Amino acid sequence: MSSYPTPADRSYNPAGLARRSVDLVRSIAKVAGEGAHHLFVALVNLDGVREAECTITGPVLDDQTPDDAVAKAAFLLAGTVCCGTAMVILRTVGPDGQATVMSWAVNDLTARPGTAEQSRMAHCISEDRDDMAPTPGFRFVDAPALA
Numbered sequence: 001m002s003s004y005p006t007p008a009d010r011s012y013n014p015a016g017l018a019r020r021s022v023d024l025v026r027s028i029a030k031v032a033g034e035g036a037h038h039l040f041v042a043l044v045n046l047d048g049v050r051e052a053e054c055t056i057t058g059p060v061l062d063d064q065t066p067d068d069a070v071a072k073a074a075f076l077l078a079g080t081v082c083c084g085t086a087m088v089i090l091r092t093v094g095p096d097g098q099a100t101v102m103s104w105a106v107n108d109l110t111a112r113p114g115t116a117e118q119s120r121m122a123h124c125i126s127e128d129r130d131d132m133a134p135t136p137g138f139r140f141v142d143a144p145a146l147a
Helices: 014-032 068-081 116-126
Strands: 036-045 048-056 085-093 099-107 110-113 138-140
Touching: 014 036, 014 068, 014 085, 014 099, 014 110, 036 068, 048 068, 068 085, 068 099, 085 116, 099 116, 116 138
Parallel strands: 099 138
Antiparallel strands: 036 048, 036 085, 085 099, 099 110
């Protein structure tokens, strides 16, 4: 028996997985607060690495806010249920122009908060930077647990 959900499994519910994934993206947007948020998701599975990024602006996402980039990020997060682990990096530019970076590791649509140092490393990897030198204008923080 496969450990991956398939249409033959009673627990396989694509609509439910998609809803849980979108709810996770909304939770991340809510915890970030006000500002413009740049969200980067990298899913690692047996097929390799898939990436998605999007910008979330304005009020926190609700059911009436369609956005293809957000949907792609949510789709990759849904892949953590059966196919791998994702790293989510959120960069928020506040009203003062300061960028705050936090991150979460996601498995089975459960997000585990990253430390400030883990967020710094993830940000360097996502930006294809080899150095770990402090980035001017960026503040790396411990991510909060998500509701």
